[in-house]
Amino acid sequence: MGGIKNCSHMHEQHVCDSPVRPHTFPDELVEEILICAWVYSTWSSPKSRWLLYQKTLRICRQWNAIIRSVVDKYRFLESLADFQLYSHLDYLRSKHCDTLSLPFKYLRIPYNDMAISYSDGFQLGSYLNRCSELEISPMYDGKLWALCRLLSFAAKPHLRSLSVAFENWAAYPFSDKTAWEETVSRAVVTLPSVTSLSITCTNTKNTQWIYRNILDFKSALIPFPNLTHLRTNVPVTIGLVTEYLQKLVILTLDIPPLYFKNLRGTSLLNWGLVTALRNRAFQPKKVVIESGPLKPSGWDRLAETCQVMNVELVHEVKYAETYQQPSRIDGVTESARYLEAASLRFKELPVGDSAAVTECVDRYISRYHTEACTTDTHSSEAPLIFVMVRC
Numbered sequence: 394m395g396g397i398k399n400c401s402h403m404h405e406q407h408v409c410d411s412p413v414r415p416h417t418f419p420d421e422l423v424e425e426i427l428i429c430a431w432v433y434s435t436w437s438s439p440k441s442r443w444l445l446y447q448k449t450l451r452i453c454r455q456w457n458a459i460i461r462s463v464v465d466k467y468r469f470l471e472s473l474a475d476f477q478l479y480s481h482l483d484y485l486r487s488k489h490c491d492t493l494s495l496p497f498k499y500l501r502i503p504y505n506d507m508a509i510s511y512s513d514g515f516q517l518g519s520y521l522n523r524c525s526e527l528e529i530s531p532m533y534d535g536k537l538w539a540l541c542r543l544l545s546f547a548a549k550p551h552l553r554s555l556s557v558a559f560e561n562w563a564a565y566p567f568s569d570k571t572a573w574e575e576t577v578s579r580a581v582v583t584l585p586s587v588t589s590l591s592i593t594c595t596n597t598k599n600t601q602w603i604y605r606n607i608l609d610f611k612s613a614l615i616p617f618p619n620l621t622h623l624r625t626n627v628p629v630t631i632g633l634v635t636e637y638l639q640k641l642v643i644l645t646l647d648i649p650p651l652y653f654k655n656l657r658g659t660s661l662l663n664w665g666l667v668t669a670l671r672n673r674a675f676q677p678k679k680v681v682i683e684s685g686p687l688k689p690s691g692w693d694r695l696a697e698t699c700q701v702m703n704v705e706l707v708h709e710v711k712y713a714e715t716y717q718q719p720s721r722i723d724g725v726t727e728s729a730r731y732l733e734a735a736s737l738r739f740k741e742l743p744v745g746d747s748a749a750v751t752e753c754v755d756r757y758i759s760r761y762h763t764e765a766c767t768t769d770t771h772s773s774e775a776p777l778i779f780v781m782v783r784c
Contacts, residue, residue, distance in 0.1 A: 418455075420455070420459060423455060423456060423459050424459050424462070424463065427449065427456070427459055427460050427463045428463055428467065430445060431445070431446075431460075431463050431464065431467055432467050432499075438733075438737070439471065439472030439473070439474045439475070439733065439734050439737050440472075440474050440737060440739065442469065442475075443474060443475075443478050443739070443743055443744075444743060446460060446464055446478075446743070446744070447743035447744060450744070464482070465482070465497055466497050466498040466499065467497075467498060467499045468497060468499065468500045468501070468520065468524070469500075469501050469502075470500070470501070470502040470520070471501065471502065471503060471734060472733075472734040472737060473734065473736060473737060473738045474737055474738050474739055477738050477739060477742070478739070478742065478744065481742055481744065482744070495523065496523045496524070496525065496551050497523055497524055497525075498524070498525055498526055499524060499525075499526040499527075499528070500520055500521070500524035500526070500527050500528070501527075501528040501529075501530065502520075502527075502528075502529060503529070503530060503531055503532075504529050504530075504531065504532040504533050504536060504540070505531070505533070521543075521544065521552075522551070523551060524551060524552065525551045525552060525553045525554065526552075526553065526554040526555075526556075526589075527544075527552060527554070527555050527556070528555075528556040528557075528558075528591075529555075529556070529557050529558070530556070530557070530558035530593075531558055531559070531560070531595065532557050532558055532559045533559075534559055534560055534561045534562050534563075535562055535563070535564060535565055535566070537557060537559070537563040537564045537612075537613055537616075538564050538565075538581060538582075538612070538616070540557070541581075541582050541583075541584055541616040542582050544584055545582045545583070545584060550586055551586075552584070552586055552587055553586060553587060553588055553589060554587065554588070554589035554590075554591075555584070555587050555589070555590055555591070555617075556590075556591035556593070556624075557591070557592060557593070557613075558593040558594075558595055559593075559594060559595070560594070560595050560596045561594075561596055562606060562609045563592065563609055563610070563612065563613040564609055564612035564613055565608075565609060565612060566606065566609065567606060567608040567609055567612070573608040573611075573612070576612075577612060577615060581612075581615050581616055582616060583615075583616050583617070583618055584616050584617055585618055585619050586619075587616075587617050587619070587620070588619055588620060588621045588622065589620070589621065589622040589623075589624075590614075590617050590620055590622070590623055590624070591623075591624040591625070592610075592613055592623075592624070592625040592626075592627055593625070593626055593627075593647070594626060594627050607629060607630065607633050607634070610627060610629045610634060611633075611634055611637065614634060614637035614638070615637065617637075618637075618640075619640055620637070620638065620640060620641055621640055621641060621642040621643065622641070622642060622643040622644075622645070623638065623641060623643075623644055623645070624644075624645035624646075624647065625645075625646065625647065626646075626647035626648070626649070628663035628664060629663075629664070630663075630664065630665040631644075631664050631665055631666050631669045631674075631675075632665050632668055632669040632672065632674050635669055635674035635675040638675045638677075639675060641675055641677050642677060642678050642679065643677060643678070643679045643680075643681065644666075644677045644679070644680050644681070645680075645681040645682075645683060646661070646664060646666075646680070646681070646682055646683065647683045647711070648660075648661070648682060648683065648684045648689055649684065649685070649711075649712050649716055650684065650685035650687070650712055650714065650716050659684060659685065659687070659689040659690065660689050660690040660691055661682070661689045661690065661691035661692065661695055662690065662691050666680070666695060667691070667694055667695055667698045670698050670699070670702050670704065671698055671702070673702075676702070676704075677704060678704065678705060679704065679705040679706075679707065680695075680699060680704055680705070680706050680707070681707045681709060682706070682707070682708050682709065683709045683711040683712075684708065684709075684710070684711065684712065685710065685711075685712045685713065685714050685716060686710050686713075686714050687714070688708055692708070
């Protein structure tokens with residue numbers, strides 16, 4: 394909370410002219426409420442998050458200051474409106490300090506043609522240089538190594554945590570071990586500053602939780618030699634990748650409830666975790682299982698093994714008992730959603746004068762539409778994200 398008071402003079406005042414109201418809640422509680430609202434809400438429109446920001450500014454001075462800090466520390470660039478508003482806020486701050494040198498906590502951005510098109514106009518490189526936690530979602534299949542090459546020079550030294558979500562494969566659809574060894578030997582860079590990695594596959598329903606390509610999962614771990622925390626929903630045999638987990642302290646497995654008609658099929662067996670621990674293939678201090686209210690099959694055996702190996706085992710209820718895996722979004726719906734995110738903008742910003750940052754917006758909208766019509770976004774040859782960034 395220390396940065397709130399220091400930067401409060403940088404912005405226009407949006408607080409009502411009524412007398413200052415007393416603080417009805419502790420700052421820490423208000424901050425937690427606003428972080429949850431800002432970060433975890435599901436929005437019906439790309440503009441909705443910013444309308445929340447606008448209304449919160451006007452509640453009272455306490456909430457005004459805290460929402461400014463939250464919005465600055467947790468940044469989302471998922472739509473044109475996001476690019477537009479953050480450019481405006483950074484412009485206001487730049488009148489009082491060098492905003493390009495101020496680090497922030499979290500950045501989420503998609504890996505699609507929208508981000509590619511707008512990266513140059515909105516100087517995305519400066520965002521990558523300053524965030525400590527980066528989430529890329531959704532991400533083109535097979536582009537993890539390309540992302541790592543970018544981050545190896547654009548995200549030093551602040552980046553500590555990286556989360557990626559892909560549909561089918563992270564780095565390469567390896568057909569055999571020989572192809573994997575040849576590709577790895579010439580293609581991988583490392584990110585030693587990253588200690589926390591989250592790997593999510595969004596297509597688990599179609600693959601029925603059978604992850605066939607262990608080589609691709611290995612390739613996703615190679616760029617991160619100093620991992621202390623790995624979180625994944627990919628049911629890969631842990632014993633086959635432990636050579637990349639020797640520094641691991643915490644392993645988190647995301648296991649949603651799985652049902653076959655009336656039979657419950659949620660299981661830990663796919664990961665082979667008990668065998669890996671008993672063989673001392675790796676020695677984490679803590680294993681976290683994120684699932685539904687009922688513990689997955691294999692829990693008792695894992696608990697016994699963890700007790701013997703002096704490993705803390707935690708069950709976290711992440712999903713409701715009635716949870717159903719989401720269906721895959723069809724291509725037409727997905728394209729419409731991306732088009733809305735890439736085109737919807739504020740004609741009048743909800744936080745003040747927009748003239749300084751919107752004069753080039755129409756030009757970048759036109760470029761986005763031109764490139765979207767000529768680029769196959771699902772191709773393995775899709776352009777690299779941020780290739781036009783000026784770092």
